[in-house]
Amino acid sequence: MAYKRQIDRLPIIPADAKEHNVTCHYCIVGCGYKAYTWPMNRQGGTAPGENKFGVDLSEQQYQDTESWYAPSMYNIVKQDGKDVQLVVKPDVNCVVNSGLGSIRGARMAENRPSTVTGTQQQRLSDPKVWRNGVWQPTTWDDALDLVARVTARVVTEGSEDDLVVSMFDHGGSAGGYENTWGTGKLYFESMKIKNCRIHNRPAYNSEVHSTRDMGVGELNYAYKDYELTDTIFMVGANSMETQTNLYLNHMVPGLQNGARFIAVDPRRTLTISSAEQFAGKENVLHLAINEGTDMALFNAILTHIVDNGWTDGDFIANSTFQSGEAVAQDEAHPAGLGSLEYVMETCRTSIEEAAAICGVAAEDIVKAAEWIAKPHDDGSRRKCVTAYEKGIIWGNDNYRTIGALVNIALATGNIGREGGGICRLGGHQEGYYRPSDAHVGRPAEYIDQFLIRGLGGVHHIWACDHYKTTLNASEFKRVHKRRSDMVKDAIDAAAGGTREQVVDAIVGAINAGGLFVVDVDIIHSQIGQNAHVILPACEANEMNLTSMNGERRMRLSERYMDPFGNSRPDCLIAAGVAQNMERVLRDMGHDAYADQFKGYEWQTEEDAFMDGYNKGNPDVTYDRLRAMGNNGVQEPVVGYENGQLVGTERLYSDGTFDRHGRDDRKALFCAAGWRGWQAPGKAREKAAHKFWINNVRANIFWQNQFLDQENDFVQDRFPHPFVEMNPDDMVDLGLNPGDLLEIVNDNGVTQGMAYPTATAKRGQVAMVFGSPAGSQGNVVNPGVNELVLPDYKHCWGDIRKIADATPETRAISFKSKEVAL
Ligand SMILES: Nc1nc2c(c(=O)[nH]1)N[C@H]1C(S)=C(S)[C@@H](COP(=O)(O)OP(=O)(O)OC[C@H]3O[C@@H](n4cnc5c(=O)[nH]c(N)nc54)[C@H](O)[C@@H]3O)O[C@H]1N2
Ligand SMILES: Nc1nc2c(c(=O)[nH]1)N[C@H]1C(S)=C(S)[C@@H](COP(=O)(O)OP(=O)(O)OC[C@H]3O[C@@H](n4cnc5c(=O)[nH]c(N)nc54)[C@H](O)[C@@H]3O)O[C@H]1N2
Numbered sequence: 001m002a003y004k005r006q007i008d009r010l011p012i013i014p015a016d017a018k019e020h021n022v023t024c025h026y027c028i029v030g031c032g033y034k035a036y037t038w039p040m041n042r043q044g045g046t047a048p049g050e051n052k053f054g055v056d057l058s059e060q061q062y063q064d065t066e067s068w069y070a071p072s073m074y075n076i077v078k079q080d081g082k083d084v085q086l087v088v089k090p091d092v093n094c095v096v097n098s099g100l101g102s103i104r105g106a107r108m109a110e111n112r113p114s115t116v117t118g119t120q121q122q123r124l125s126d127p128k129v130w131r132n133g134v135w136q137p138t139t140w141d142d143a144l145d146l147v148a149r150v151t152a153r154v155v156t157e158g159s160e161d162d163l164v165v166s167m168f169d170h171g172g173s174a175g176g177y178e179n180t181w182g183t184g185k186l187y188f189e190s191m192k193i194k195n196c197r198i199h200n201r202p203a204y205n206s207e208v209h210s211t212r213d214m215g216v217g218e219l220n221y222a223y224k225d226y227e228l229t230d231t232i233f234m235v236g237a238n239s240m241e242t243q244t245n246l247y248l249n250h251m252v253p254g255l256q257n258g259a260r261f262i263a264v265d266p267r268r269t270l271t272i273s274s275a276e277q278f279a280g281k282e283n284v285l286h287l288a289i290n291e292g293t294d295m296a297l298f299n300a301i302l303t304h305i306v307d308n309g310w311t312d313g314d315f316i317a318n319s320t321f322q323s324g325e326a327v328a329q330d331e332a333h334p335a336g337l338g339s340l341e342y343v344m345e346t347c348r349t350s351i352e353e354a355a356a357i358c359g360v361a362a363e364d365i366v367k368a369a370e371w372i373a374k375p376h377d378d379g380s381r382r383k384c385v386t387a388y389e390k391g392i393i394w395g396n397d398n399y400r401t402i403g404a405l406v407n408i409a410l411a412t413g414n415i416g417r418e419g420g421g422i423c424r425l426g427g428h429q430e431g432y433y434r435p436s437d438a439h440v441g442r443p444a445e446y447i448d449q450f451l452i453r454g455l456g457g458v459h460h461i462w463a464c465d466h467y468k469t470t471l472n473a474s475e476f477k478r479v480h481k482r483r484s485d486m487v488k489d490a491i492d493a494a495a496g497g498t499r500e501q502v503v504d505a506i507v508g509a510i511n512a513g514g515l516f517v518v519d520v521d522i523i524h525s526q527i528g529q530n531a532h533v534i535l536p537a538c539e540a541n542e543m544n545l546t547s548m549n550g551e552r553r554m555r556l557s558e559r560y561m562d563p564f565g566n567s568r569p570d571c572l573i574a575a576g577v578a579q580n581m582e583r584v585l586r587d588m589g590h591d592a593y594a595d596q597f598k599g600y601e602w603q604t605e606e607d608a609f610m611d612g613y614n615k616g617n618p619d620v621t622y623d624r625l626r627a628m629g630n631n632g633v634q635e636p637v638v639g640y641e642n643g644q645l646v647g648t649e650r651l652y653s654d655g656t657f658d659r660h661g662r663d664d665r666k667a668l669f670c671a672a673g674w675r676g677w678q679a680p681g682k683a684r685e686k687a688a689h690k691f692w693i694n695n696v697r698a699n700i701f702w703q704n705q706f707l708d709q710e711n712d713f714v715q716d717r718f719p720h721p722f723v724e725m726n727p728d729d730m731v732d733l734g735l736n737p738g739d740l741l742e743i744v745n746d747n748g749v750t751q752g753m754a755y756p757t758a759t760a761k762r763g764q765v766a767m768v769f770g771s772p773a774g775s776q777g778n779v780v781n782p783g784v785n786e787l788v789l790p791d792y793k794h795c796w797g798d799i800r801k802i803a804d805a806t807p808e809t810r811a812i813s814f815k816s817k818e819v820a821l
């Protein structure tokens with residue numbers, strides 16, 4: 001039965017349905033899918049020649065048949081102006097997912113906007129401009145003219161530093177090589193914007209500066225390394241829920257081949273519970289450390305490995321820097337970098353010290369070190385894949401903590417080898433191709449604080465909603481709204497005036513402290529409530545889009561439907577902004593500046609791709625990628641031979657390291673000295689409050705729920721953001737399952753629903769991040785590291801009940817999420 005879709009049968013895909021390659025545009029894994037489209041008035045038949053699967057569908061199909069699709073994989077969409085039937089189903093021939101879907105990807109079809117089935121009618125179809133007290137729908141020309149006129153006035157009367165930009169830097173949904181190039185060319189080539197930030201952090205910087213400074217790019221393995229390894233060492237990640245098919249299709253086979261699994265996470269995750277089932281409890285080690293103490297653990301593991309001689313001497317001698325300090329600690333480097341001996345002076349930590357700091361048993365730390373590095377009985381080295389994500393990236397002392405983890409992989413030579421790698425698991429896919437960002441500087445400006453301080457006059461926002469997802473969000477929202485309202489009031493007061501008079505009024509309000517906001521999104525988001533101009537973008541598959549996944553596998557995900565209404569690809573919106581800037585600046589008499597906005601004559605996203613990515617990678621074209629299908633090619637592409645793009649399975653397989661740009665191509669170790677809570681305010685907050693407010697993702701939700709908020713399948717499951725907590729803590733607070741609660745601290749307040757979880761430690765709750773019905777970011781303090789990396793994960797507050805369970809929360813299941821398979 002289709003979930004509330006009133007469908008009791010679905011059409012058979014006809015044999016001649018059009019077939020399109022699709023890469024799931026949600027998470028980093030980038031699973032391969034096939035989209036099939038065919039006219040409304042037709043469907044296939046049961047005879048093998050009449051259906052796409054080429055099988056006799058009148059016969060009972062076996063359990064794991066490919067000749068099947070779920071209701072969530074079906075919809076009716078527009079293609080070349082006509083309604084067509086659409087099925088988007090996992091591709092059994094894609095090596096990434098081998099036919100597996102996930103609860104997110106397998107809903108791609110039903111999450112398409114459809115005027116026939118009524119799905120995703122929240123999608124924006126036309127530009128909107130704040131006028132006459134409301135958002136008036138309007139044309140692109142009208143909206144872009146206003147954006148350009150206000151932006152041009154502000155950057156010419158002041159400077160480009162008055163334009164603040166928030167922009168995606170990823171692949172997949174809201175990104176890709178086309179769109180990062182479009183926005184990158186606009187802001188980094190035509191202009192030199194330095195007050196910019198990335199969708200997920202309040203500055204324009206790297207999530208993983210230290211590994212790069214050490215020479216090790218963060219996506220260096222192949223997914224099949226999980227199948228070839230002895231040990232999977234997972235830190236601060238919950239891959240079953242967040243990189244689902246990487247876990248199911250690569251890590252699980254590894255576990256079934258006998259690999260051991262070490263998980264470092266203060267919380268017992270569903271990944272741990274699942275790994276225990278596949279590998280056996282005796283092969284799974286959960287180090288449930290105190291929050292924020294990872295660095296001490298890594299240093300103790302490293303020390304134990306070094307002291308026992310389990311290091312890889314040849315690798316260290318040949319591939320790593322030998323003579324002491326290579327890079328001194330300074331403003332741009334929160335730790336010194338150099339040889340192993342050099343960093344051991346700082347990193348040396350005994351098992352006992354680490355056990356005390358981390359709150360785990362000494363013998364478990366020893367066991368972890370053994371599972372990672374103790375040679376096999378025959379003397380051969382152990383292979384270990386190390387993988388990490390937001391538990392330490394958005395964690396305590398980002399630079400040093402990630403550095404300490406990379407130290408272990410370097411010391412054991414587990415990089416660039418089969419069954420090795422030290423990698424980010426990743427969030428979105430990647431798709432970064434932009435002109436140099438060197439003008440931004442390091443440390444980069446802390447943009448949220450810049451805006452809060454009343455600086456900047458114009459704010460361009462591309463595909464992010466800081467209302468739900470930034471830190472210190474309560475304060476950010478208060479100030480952003482106040483500044484935006486000043487401009488709205490000025491526009492309202494100038495109602496009926498000419499365009500010039502309205503622009504004058506806007507600029508006047510900006511000069512008085514207001515902020516003019518342009519929001520490029522696919523829906524009218526929460527931060528979009530503050531916008532004066534809203535520009536409708538289209539998503540992947542409503543345009544062609546290229547991205548790479550967590551093993552650098554690049555694919556072309558093909559357009560199979562029209563953009564909704566008059567929405568456009570982000571790259572073409574950026575081109576529209578540039579063309580209008582050129583025209584307006586010329587009108588204003590700034591000819592030389594206007595000339596900088598030339599070169600955007602793109603008709604299609606492919607033109608943007610050729611202008612950007614292809615210029616740096618001339619072998620790679622749409623046609624060649626299309627021919628490589630859903631298996632694509634692993635970047636970097638090194639040639640084109642016999643009709644095939646030639647890629648790179650693993651980085652650093654020659655034992656040389658270049659991510660830091662050093663001529664000696666030697667990797668550096670990181671002097672990761674433990675210093676307790678690094679970000680300002682964290683230690684004080686922890687001392688002042690009863691609960692650690694861990695914040696996490698969950699399988700069913702994609703990101704800030706921009707498509708889920710209008711989807712009853714998702715909202716019926718979690719009508720309010722869940723706050724997992726120990727049942728005894730609930731008793732103390734007088735909370736029943738599903739009761740509404742609020743979390744309070746000095747930064748703000750947020751609300752959620754009590755979700756009893758027997759495995760949750762006392763005094764530790766886990767709230768889903770980014771919810772439209774309760775932003776966890778409201779209670780995260782503004783503390784960041786020296787390079788402006790936020791520590792979202794470490795936040796403490798008090799909890800009180802607001803209300804009894806609602807009829808909706810009363811109706812949901814509170815059974816344990818740990819399912820036995
Ligand atoms: N289903 C789903 N999948 C997604 C996404 C989604 O929204 N939904 N988003 C994608 C994106 S953009 C990203 S960035 C990734 C994130 O992927 P993950 O990093 O795997 O996800 P999170 O749940 O944010 O955090 C992972 C874990 O960090 C732990 N943690 C908290 N504090 C600490 C600590 O001090 N030390 C350690 N070791 N662990 C800690 C939490 O308990 C949590 O289990 O997921 C991607 N995949
Ligand atoms: N407390 C806490 N906060 C966090 C995190 C955490 O773990 N804890 N994690 C951080 C991380 S890793 C991330 S990635 C961020 C996510 O933070 P955001 O990037 O703000 O969240 P998303 O949900 O990815 O937002 C995507 C927005 O883009 C729009 N969109 C989707 N597709 C398109 C498109 O093709 N074009 C355009 N123009 N718009 C589109 C959506 O409607 C939505 O409004 O949150 C960060 N914030």
Ligand code: SF4
Nearest residue numbers: 024027030031102105
């Ligand atoms: S695992 Fe990630 S890429 Fe694969 S189907 Fe799920 S959301 Fe999409």
Ligand SMILES: [Mo]
Nearest residue numbers: 200426427428
């Ligand atoms: Mo992310």
